[in-house]
Amino acid sequence: MSKDRILEQVVEITNDIDNFIPYATLFVTNWPGLMCVGQDANLKNGDGWKWVDFPFSEIDGISPIAIGLRLLIRKAYCRLTYKVFDQLPGIMIIRVYLLPSDSQYSEIMNSYRQNFFRFKMTVNWLEKRCMLMLENLVTLADFSDEAFNINSAKDLIYYTSNHKIMLINVMADTMDNLNNIDPETLKYHIDRLVNRKSFEPKPKSGVINSTKQPSILSRLNKIYQRVESPKINLDNLFEDDDKLNIYDKINNNEIKGFKSELYNFQKRSVLKMFERESVQNYKLMPNIIEIKNNLCASGNYYFDIKTLTPVLKSPLYLPPRGGILAENMGLGKTCICLALICLSKFEVSETPNSCRDTSSTKRGKVNSLFDTCVNFITQNSIPWKEYYEDFPPHITKQLETTMGYFEKSETSANNRKTRTFVSKQDQLLTYKKYFLSSTTLIVLPDNLFHQWKVEIFKHVEKDYLKLLEIPTLKQNHLLGEFNIRKLLNNDIVLISISVFSKQFEISNSAIRYIYWKRLIIDEGHSMNSKTSRAVLLTKDLMYERMWVISGTPTSGLTNLHIENELQEYSVQKNFDPKQDLIKLGSMVANFFKVEPWSLNKKLWMESIVKPFEKNEFNIDIQLSKLLDQFIVKHTIKDVESDIKLPTLHHKPIFLKPSFYDKLSINLFVSVLATNAVTSQRKDVDFMFHPSNKSDLRRLVTNLQKATFYWTGFSINDIENLLNICVYSLRENNDKYSERDNKLLNNSIFISKLALSNMRWRSVSTVHEMGYYVSYLPTPIVESYSVVNYINGTSVYGYPHLISIQKFYYKNRTIKTVAELKEKLTKQSSEFWKSYWSNIKGSKKNNKSITNRPLSNKEEYKEFELSDVQVISQIPTWVETFDPVLEESILYGKKPFKLKKNKHESNINYKRMIKTANIGSVMRDALITGTLSTKLNYLTMRLLENQSRGIKSIVFYEFENSAYYLTEFMDLLGMNYLMYSPYIKVSDRANNLAQFDRWEPENNEGEGISLIMDLKLASHGLTIIAATHVFFINPVWNQSVEAQAIKRSHRIGQMNEVFVETLILENTLEEEMYKMRSDVKDLDGVELIDHTKIKDYILTFPYLKMYVDQSYDQEYSGLNVPTDVDGDIGFTNSKLNNKYDIELKNARGEYNPETRTRNWTLPLFTKQNLNKLAMNDNKSIKRRFDDIEDLENEEANKTANGSINGSSISKTSSLLDKLRSKRKKKVRFKL
Template sequence: MTLPHSSTFPHHVAAGCLHVSRVDSGLSDEQWYQLPEQWNPFFRSDQELNRSIDASGVHHIELAETLHKCPHFPPELQELLLKLALAPFAKLFRHHWIELEFTRSQDDADVNALIRVYLLPDDKDRSLINRSNKTLRRHWNSLLSKLDFSASAWKGKSNGDRSFQPALMQPPDKDGAESSLLQLFNTIPSPKPNPEYLLDSNDRDYCRSLLNCDIPGLKTQLFLYQREAAASMFQRETQPLQCIDPRLCYVVDQHEDPWFFDCITGEVLKDGRSYEGVSGGILAEEMGSGKTLICLALIAATRQQPAYRPEIYTAPAIIRPKLGSLADMAAAAGSMASVPWRSYFSREQCGDQEYTNCLGKIDQNPGWYLMPRPAPKRVSRQPAAPEQSDKLYLSCASLVIVPTNLLEQWKDEITKHTPYLRTLVLTKARVPTPIPNALSLLQYDIILVSMSRFERLIENRIKDRHGSWVLLSPLGQVHFKRIIIDEGHALGHSTLAKKSNLLLVVEHLQTSARWVVTGTPSKGLYGVDGSCTGRNELSDDQERKDTEHIGSIATHYLNARPWANKVLEDGDTTADWRIYVMQTKNNNEVQNHRRHSILKSTLNSLIIRHPKSELSRLLPKITERTVYIDGSYQDIMSLNLFAAHIILNSVQSQRVDQDYFFHPKQRKYLDELVSNERQASFFGGNFFTASDIQKAVLTAEEFLQKGDVVISKEDDCLIREAIAFGKTAEANKIREVSSRCFEVPIYVEEFPGKEYTGVLSSWAVDGKEGDRMCTISPLVVVLQRYVRPWLSSPESLEIVFNSGKFASYGAKARNKAMGGVPEIIQCGEAPSSIAFTEKDDKVYKDVSKQKKARSGTLEWADVNDTFEKDEEIAEPLAKFSLVSTASAKLSYLIDQITKYKDAEKILVFYETENVGWSIAGCLEILHIPHLIYAKNLKAERRAQYVATFNETSKFRVMLMDLKQAAFGLNMNSASRIYFVNPVLNPQVEAQAIGRARRIGQSKDVTVETLVLRGTLEELVVERKKKMTQEEHRRIKSIMDDKPFYEWFQNARILPLPDVAADDGPGQMAPLAVPVPLFGRGSGQIIHPDQDLLAKGERHSSDRECAVPCSDTGGIGSSFGRKRPLSMVTDAAADDAADREPKKPAKGVRFA
């Protein structure tokens, strides 16, 4: 007779079966055939647990009534099985952890038998049975690993398919189980907040105000998705959801009854276990979607709501020295209970009338509580008095920590959207102002802190006498309503053993909610349109890193349970994210499902974001195109020098040994060579000197004459072609000029005073006279400054020209530019027998000394500047124009910038500083105001540039290092973007475009990528279309990609344009329209700070006046460069160079 499960073991889980063969059982044949062929429960010599409780509350242990009626397994055979085949699990049976039933197999009774195993869940009968025995727990886990969970085995058939994992409650979605982390991130459901779920009436009102955008003090109308995101943030702060322990898999037993199973620890639960969700999370809306505005809306909507006192801490009774007034006692009682009193008495609620007395009483009676100090880590024989509890004040303020370069942007956003928020700004200054005391901090709505200043608080950590760390800062005496870390994805790099200073300081602060604001929580997580294609898939290594970063943020910063469980906490177990989530996929369906389930539930519970498809319609239209440009004669010559460099090395080294560029030991030198060649696609005339080329050619010719090495016909043709080209390059005068002065040669026409003897030959860098003259931008700057006093006086100019002073001054300036001996710094050892020796890859460092600038006012005018704005420019100067440059890309950029600068603002992204300064040099002589967002600028200076570029109309062009296109930068005033070189990684390119293509952009965005035809850049464009994200993550440099590696190995010399060797203008890239070089701003000496927005300044014409932020730090006296000053300057110009970074060396790779 087989009893139904509900009557046999109603409190157990019908898990699975153990297979026992006749051989393994240890029974004789006679004993084997005495075994029953129907299910019989094992007999207990002790008594079965009876869970009835009498009136006295005592549990009775009696024989269960149903078991008396059930046929039992023969006791003597049972004991033999428990001693032999079931020996490892006998203790589990005797201690009531399991129940057993036995039968011989229905399809192979002569050989096999089956034992049903019923598991007692860990959350049942804990008062009767001790489940903490470690030895029994090891046997328990061993038993689970051997169970056959198949239905056929449970029915008594031993030859069916076996299953070593329990059946899931819901069969896994095969497509879903294979979803990558990137796919899970992009399929996070859009937030749908519902105020009716909130229990508190005030919380419901705040949530409705966010959803309806009815927020006092918010001047900007929010989009629907922004309202949903802000309301969801508030809902998660005030009433986090209850989440089932993600470690548990929801499975069913053999009778379709559900139970929960942790396949790592072997824990079996009948009712499951839940945790309260995180108060906070990750706001991960798309780039440019207004995450800052969402946070400000949340802060503004709840600015009157104080933080709630944690339930574990009690507020002691307030003891007053004398009887308090009714107003004081009422205010104190409300503050201690976190009642939003201010909202009832504020001007927003009461119209024009404001109850200042009531508000004053609320300020005088803030809420607070006492938080005990941590218990001593070591017990001392001499008992000491306990540490005094810390007093923490309940605040309405939000603590916002932002990267230093985004601090000004946050201040600007606060002024623009929520000017009435009381804001305290703490930034890293040369002499930081002390943080106000705790009571003063309660008066603010936002405490805005730069990340560098916040991290310095680590210096204020000390250990108390019990060995616990204590933060000595007013910030540690306030319980903030929330903490928001902008661009906080760096928190993912912290581990339990190595926490960042940022995280260590955060751990000392008391906050009700914690938020991370970032569009990309980890490097490989970003928004994609629609379903993920193969090109968007991440490598296993990158996905593992991203998973680890998400787990680190959840564990160490957000304190998400169970991942943040501590070892010393009672009633729960620790959970290691690496064990549960980061194990590689295998054939274990339950483990794979658990891993997928944990990732999905974690992302959904922590991250707030809308799919990119929902936001695309709100983003400005973007037009992207690749512009293919034919290189100039000088461009092709520069690139061919690199090809000749590789060819001569390959042939002479016979592509073997360490002398070969592509030998593994020469990888560093090869990477330098590749980087320089990529730079040469813009301009590379400064990489090889004539003497270097001559020496390489002679070495190659000597190699051919000796004939010691037999080479193939193909190599013979290659080396002879390289030699012939080397001779051509060596004799080229324009290339010689660029290699001597480290500048891009340009051609001008209608040079002032050209009709006077010696003028052209004095100013021309090649010494030639003609209708068009070859020069460089620093010399044009010198010229503009020299003649500025006579811009509107043709008579005075004629005197200067005729006197010979103009020609003499030009000769001196030219000789200074061309004749200065640069300091030589070796860039690393090159192979001894390569065609171009170590000197080929010199780094030239400009050692011209720069004098310090004057400090003082922002406007610094030239004392000799007598030119009036309403005067006409003298005719000899008005016709002076730029007609061409040696770089085809530079000429194209000049055409584009001059064409669109009046109607649109422009971003130009470059990859090396030499390129940036070359572009800036031409913009300077064309008197086009511009800014350079370079990596050598301090963060405060970069933030000042961004604010100036966005808020003023003067600066039309921003030159930006591609590596500095940082997360979070908002430059939506620009609508045209140019990439000087094609960007291989599409995510880097998207980050750069995201600086301008943002919600709120009023114009369509145009993006152009410049590609030099017939060069490596064409391969970059082609590979970018085909490479997957896995390939992008795998390669550290382009030489790690086989097609690029082979392209360099098979370098070939390109045919030069059909231009005569002495035709200088013909070797240039002409401008579409000549650009005048004299205007009202030409030659004016400008202070580095002129026209920049000062700290805290905003243009009233562009933005309404607002309550200024309180700033306890400053930008200080660190200056960066808006425009490059020439390396050839007069004394006054040298004085303007104070506090500016040196102009980078020409011909060097900047990492």
């Protein structure tokens, strides 16, 4: 078409006001007299409105707004008409009309805009200029119908007396450019447009400082938090009787087969999910809004807020028959899904409209009327199973064996050896058969498999739903191509994510040939990747309805609500907003398969992510509208109006560190202080230098571990530290400040204190928890103790005590000392040989002689047998070292003497055996304490809960703490189960099942504990069986802590939940807790990056060992704080009627004045006897009535010879030599 013809058509189009949409009204003043007067507009009613025309010549002094309006007119975006009344000549009223961007003339207009009125500018520049003017126009316009209908001076006077108007000065004094409009301002004025409001400036309080725009993170958080509770469209439900019947069933808790009662908010969620699945309506694209406008012939029009222009036909998208069930953790998402499945049990997936032409029955032989009816029922997805009982058997049998199906055309390229373009002629058209189904395929994490089974059992009537379980690859054969019929015969196919992902590699897997009624992905954040096998597989599958079930579909949608007696707050997980949006787009395109995003891989990035990243004015509205079509989620306020969870009590427990706790922490402080002084706090030698961040992180992490227990410093490490400090003071004393000198002197004192302590030297070499045990016979002490402490008390490791317990239970009938020594010599020799071999064979002690799955995870060098000699090589200065005196001098305190037991020595207490039965002597042995305050407190509290029949959860962050905790629990024979990464997923599920099913009344009234890795506490687990929760250390990230608490404090919990966080006083932990409480949103700050934490560490806070008068004894005793009144004790038990040996059991005496409980822990009890008798691979005790099995085991070993045979290795010879050379101060038995 020629340019003249284009111009001629544009003139015709723009001169017809009916081609435009009435948009808004402007009020202007100081209109230049030289401008064209304007001709009568081509209006049918001839009411005197004239076109606003601009002269082609430029006029100096015209405002940017007037210039912008002229550009819009010349580029045919709008037309303006005006009126001036004689009574008010100073005000011109302008009506603005916009041309729809999708009008029938859009092609001509696009050509016109690219070729006319270019003004030597690029098309792109002109488009951006027009867009900027349209933005300014939104902020200046009056959108009320009343303003648009002003036709007289009287109308104008009345209107201006009742409304504010923006009076635009056409001949402005300044030559400023058009304003850049910030998104919040545009949003405010677009809202005026939608509601047809008169002009009103945006309130100043809401004006955003251009220098401080809201972050992308805060904006996305705000959008997520605005997601409203489900609102049910009753018109959809009441349109037919069937839907109305379902509405009544849900509201009245009458869902067939579902035996639980739903809370009101759960009912709303089920209703919304049902509505999403049953009613599918096209929705406006997120950038389109509907404007009700009485000035239009149709009464309304659509407006594109991306281009700020009207559209006649709105672009639409079809939301999925499903969405994201994103209820907060603990609100019963699994229960809601099961209710939906029961509700729609008999519904069958229907042939997609796009496949109906290919699904018509092929002509062949004429079927019988019976077969025709059966085929009609199955092909048209008629829910015949709802009437199963009404049909005779031969009909139901035929219906069950006849599978409805359709064929879908698929194109594939011919095999080629080169990567050339594939033309349509080269493509092959094939048809793939898909079978209709009434089955819901549920894909879930492996560790949640058992939980779903438990929830089904809990909420669904027995045998109402047919369930097929595929938890592991062992059941992979069930997904073979020939098992389609078997799969379709179930209501639910429960499949683990590991098995599901594997099907991506299997082209003929049965799940690829079924048109599933529903696909549910539990913990659906696994579907937000683009390239995972599970996601790629879902792209190939066909399913009618789909749901992502997760409180955390993306990181940003994780919002945890925490409440306790002191405060109520929400914890918003820190996340990368851009990546969060990309993940959301992956779900929309790959899982929900929503067009147009599923057809265009780049569209989500171009239409959502990049505009949001650039903070384009309309993107927040777009995204918010889009999320509303996918997410089903209640606000906390609406949930709380329906349900009130039992009270959550969460309190910190501040514990005074033991002597050994202080020593361990002070050693870390000494290392840091010495480094700071000797490096002069600069350059790469300084630990806090940026280049040393990884080393510092590891050291601070180890310092956190030391608040529980630490043996990571070797004797050689501390000797080197001592030498460095002494050398630095001697050579550079004058260079250091008084504070630095004191730091070095403190480091010297702490180093000498450690090196002079035989218990520290011993446990730091063999890396065992030190257990203090009293009242064992002398031969036992000499054969097993690691090192003595005071008269009657010695120190042992866990393996040593386990071996002693086994020895006692197997040899309880020994009568003479000679026989005792003979038995001990044999068993202890075998024990020590195995013990040293195991320690030497594993650098990190990953597998001890008890085959325990955990390790202490401390960083220490590989153990060498020569290290045993170093233990006894006591420095000569120890003889004159007085730790109390030296510390008093350090702190300027008056010297004092400790109340020292006069028998405190390393001479073993002589306890001779005078009775004929060793059992009556050895049973008096007591565990009197350990080296760890936290270990004592936590174990005694768990023991207290066990005796009261209470279930407890312990969350650990560092493996070493769980390692030592489970050791102590094993020694006492306590009930516990592990849930850690070192246990197979299937075993974790089994442990969780055992924990859930544990009934105290069936287990002698005893409770049980679950020891769980904190990293595994955020994966949708429900553990409402537990009412007491313990955190071994304060958790820096509050969102992680909140998720862990939600394992127990969630819907279904009927009892109050008590949470305790253990904190060692005056340590880094206490500072962490304070800082964390001050700042609820840590923004992903690492512990060592937090300024106040770093400042605290740099003060080098030594803990006083003696001068604070807190020293009582070297170890931590068993007197612990408690809120439970009264004495607690386990009933004493007779071992065997024949020998009439009664085992003493643990007892805790309560002191009401101090609110503490002092525990008496016998080394030999029925509980640890049962523990020893259990299967080595299980973490839970079995019940035994006698110990004959242990005796038989011992007899078999004796008959078959020793474990290692009669040969003596070179290692054994070396150990014998070392044993002969040991000093009396240390009791290492080899």
